[in-house]
Amino acid sequence: MVAFVGILIGILVGLVWQIDIPLRFAPYISVAIFACIDSIFGAVRAKMTTTFREDIFISGFLGNAVIAIFLVYLGEKLSLPIYLAAVVVFGGRILNNFASIRRRVLEKIYNNKG
């Protein structure tokens, strides 16, 4: 519920607020979004295993985004696509977490039927 409210507020702000972020920051935003999505998948998984803690989620969410943005910045300075490292790691983690979530959801469904 909290997540939905937050997302809705964010979408509304994004639609209404005519902020002009320079185009050169687009890669930073892309990688930050990827990091945030990774944190959300991690949180969903933790919620299912009842190990979810809000403080860990919030710090992970912001921390991942900051590190991802830093990697993009460093990559730009060194002329190396370092951000790919973040993209690969986050991508792998998202898929792993999704696999785990899927397994648990299916187990729950089968248990309820049985």
Added chain:
Amino acid sequence: MKKIFQKFGMVFIFAFLGFLITYQIKVSYLSTKTEDNTVNKAEILKQNQNMQKQKETYETKVKELMAKIAKYEEDLSNGNNSTKNLVEELQNLKVLNGYTDVIGEGMILTIEPKKALFGTQGVGASVDSFDLLNIVNELYAIGSEVISINDIRLNSTTGIRKTADSIRINDNKIYPKSKIVIKAIGKKRDLESAMNFPGTIPDNLKNNFDIAWVLKDDIVIQKDTSQTLNFKYAKPNREEK
């Protein structure tokens, strides 16, 4: 108290994510949509004036041509053989100079800016006049007979050059950040092979634009009577042997 702060933190974080995603989608959507709107109003007014002038010129030229055609047809009906040849020659010259619509087999090449949701590759990239020149040159070299760029027909005196914010072809402008369509009439298989040949499509276009082509049997290229193909300085050499 701690719980409330954590809830607010969660709302803030998801709001932040929602904002980032919305913003990124908005930027990606606008960057493709507003490319055509970058032309300022003064320029649109100027273009409008030019187009009105062009329209008047077209109308007078069309009237002249219609009168000529009527005269030729009259002559033809009299069965004069030399007039018949003259008309055929005139028709041929009209095709060569772009004064008549042409139809035939060929290729339609589309160059469109990449739509990137994530990352910036291709966003804001523009087509260079030399890129277009290169493609046109290759198409002519492989045997293309008639070529148009965004329905601007190329003729023997056409120049393609860069101006401040556009590419000028004849008296028309095309915008290097918007979609460009090149139509070429010629043997379609040859035209396709030219496209597949390394170097025909410059790297700038390959990396930053979506390039696609279709082969067709009935490509129509409109006439262009806006160009006056009269030479001021070059005269026929009467002493030629």
